[in-house]
Amino acid sequence: MFCRSCGEEIPNDAVVCVKCGRATGVPIWPAPAVKSGESSGLMIAGFITAVLAPIAGLIIGIILLAKSKIGAGLGVVILSIISWVLWLAILAS
């Protein structure tokens, strides 16, 4: 294509003219790339939460079991395992 400002022939995907430096009107693609970076960051945060939260739950459950609070301890351990399985199912889909 040609620059709208100076008429210089420039690559079709050029964001700015190589000769005069004016914007060509081609959308700047790094913006969506940043967005996908954020979503992959969210995926990582979700994955960490998915792995760590049930482990924290398991530890709390084991502490409760150690303090002879069998009912509460087993409940927390079972909930931790269920949430772990659910998170892994969500992340795997």
Ligand SMILES: [Zn+2]
């Ligand atoms: Zn130009």
